[in-house]
Amino acid sequence: MVNWARMYDCRFDTDRVPELLEQVEREDDVEAWKELGYRLVLEHDLVSPASFAALPHLVRLASGSAEARGLAGEIMERAAGHHGCDDLLADCADAIAEFRELLDGHLRSRPTDYLAAFRALLAVKEQYHWAAVVGDFTDDFYLVICPHCAVEVTIALGGFGRYSAIRDWDLGDVNRRDLRPAPAEKLSGIGRWMYETAVRDGNDVLANGIAHLFGEAECPSCGSVFNIADEYTSANCPVLR
Template identity: 65%
Template sequence: MSPASFAALPRLVSLAPRSAQARGLAGRILERAAGLHGCDDLLAGCAGAIKELRGVLDRYLRTRPVDYLVSFRALLAVDEEYHWANTLEGFTDDINHVDCPHCGVGVTTAIGDFGHYSQVWDGDEEIRRDLRPVAAEQLTGTGRWMHRIAVRDGQDVLADGITYLFGKAECPCCASVFTLADEYTSANRPVMR
């Protein structure tokens, strides 16, 4: 991330309503905004442009574009949900890694065409447990917001995947049950200054 990226952000936002490339570049800049880049003052100076980009992205998503996921991820970054902006792949075959909060074993989770499960390997033996989706009406906070946007925009696969992402996972080793999104967020959400 360089100062030029943040300096370009207002211009990209002004082009974003009519340019997929500008929306994409602005989104990628914001997806990487969390971190040690030494440009916090420049980022703070872009607050107006970032607010404007949020509206542009929200309106664009309502059109149900073919590049929906790119703009959805950019919207997550605008709302400082950097860890989700950088990991969501649309739930065709999203694979994530978390540690079980009870026994500490590394657990792989899959959400998508391969199924919805948590997994560990014990030597040559694969041990899987089904993920447990949360009911849409029980979603809260970021999960509810993400799901609401996906449903509003007719993104059924994304909406369904979010219910698994914010649902429960069972550790295949110790059988403890934990909220997948909480563990992923705990391990991956950047600490902001």
Template identity: 70%
Template structure:
């Protein structure tokens, strides 16, 4: 198939490589080297390669296929890092692809840009389901008690308090001038108060605990 800049050709290729129900296959990984070669000059190639990796973790027996693509994935990491430095229009898509390259699959699949991101976690102390909202409508935790909505403001982490993945994500987005993403990450890795029992927990810890894929 000749791709060039043909949207329909890219759509058809995407259907072939990222199958129904977001499954990936050996053919998906076989296509990665060509997609990565095209990635420096093609948003479609970056996006499709990122989608393959986002869906690869711990499911569908992909671990061996990932290992076989280690060199290609390393090359893709370098391509993405250079691209992000240019502050491109497809920044969020490319940043999510970088998260997948770094095996942060749950964050690659979760980030929506913090315009109105909603995550559901269980309070680690009382077990009640808590909705966390980060975006244009506010940054808060929420539960419903009967017909009454109860909210508590989220507490963002200061840059110097961040560690591990949260620190790395924040540093990359600050480096690249992505203020909205950096601010959202500070809230995501900050603290929430459970509106039901008033205990305090880290949003990212509870989300990662529930959603981080089990590698086999």
């Protein structure tokens, strides 16, 4: 049983979240969901004790509610942050496992909110850095540091091109080099899972973008070749407590 008197939300209140959870369970109230959202997930990726206390309840509603599924996903995407609620997160282990199965089944149905569910599942798998940045590959950019000459390289993945470049704020992306996508058989780890899940669900654009993201780039400055995902992960992967 949750002791809500100790579970302050992102607005430092302790009474509104349990009331709102009861309200959205009774009726699909748009305004109640909106208020619940800004009480459980604050700007700048912050969450609170009430966020994790509410997570099991949201997961129970998630199979029939896009709002519950989305909000639970947003909370999970912030689970690696400095929220001071590690014990509450650990208590959610069963709900998180249930959410993982639910999200996988949801993705198989090829829903309209595919990308949001895909990112939530990445967070459930503790791939927080990818959950935060993977887009639909129509207008995506990643900044990495060349491991050989330490210059900042822009990785572009979108309809405008798939290349590495040096970003000049006056001239734009200069010295472009085409990316080298990873062959499917050479993918491993989380990259392989991401690619195979997208292929399984018929999301060819996402699969192709992932192959490029986990492929290789040429540094426009020194000409060396490096793995994009490895360099991005080394710079952005959070240290799990």
